[in-house]
Amino acid sequence: QQQVKQSPQSLIVQKGGISIINCAYENTAFDYFPWYQQFPGKGPALLIAIRPDVSEKKEGRFTISFNKSAKQFSLHIMDSQPGDSATYFCAASLQSNDYKLSFGAGTTVTVRA
């Protein structure tokens, strides 16, 4: 069964707006939660990651919010730019399980100029 569920499947945002992508996970033992960005024809690239002992992490315009009790985490893209148009994947892994990643299904973000 899918261990990480991601929504929405796609979203459209105006330039300068905020994009929000949500993920929920099942396994409370997960100890690492990365977000990947993927452009067409390229491999996924690490965007930002968080561990469950932290509730929020910010890197530039990208912020992860983490809610351990709800088993949810989200990616916020502030001041969205056309260059942010890509597919975003949330994922989760467990160090004691050989760091194997379980991915969400992905969200395609389109930023309109």
Added chain:
Amino acid sequence: DAGITQSPRHKVTETGTPVTLRCHQTENHRYMYWYRQDPGHGLRLIHYSYGVKDTDKGEVSDGYSVSRSKTEDFLLTLESATSSQTSVYFCAIKGTEDTQYFGPGTRLTVL
């Protein structure tokens, strides 16, 4: 790109033929992974390796085998390709922290 290359980058083959995809890394990482990417499924783990000659199955391993005879190379073999194995295949390595870094991918079409 963490020094990861994949070959071939594109391949078209026929049902029933064997296919081998290669992943090569230059930075001596212990862990290597093979994923497939299909619309609506994200990336799913096929097999992975935690050292030379040490491999294990992932979520969608049926119809696939792997080998790792050298640290730098991790091979994925489709023993008898089927149309359901048409996909984009990504190799990844585990770098610092728990982070995985992905290669550029191989687009495989099985006719």
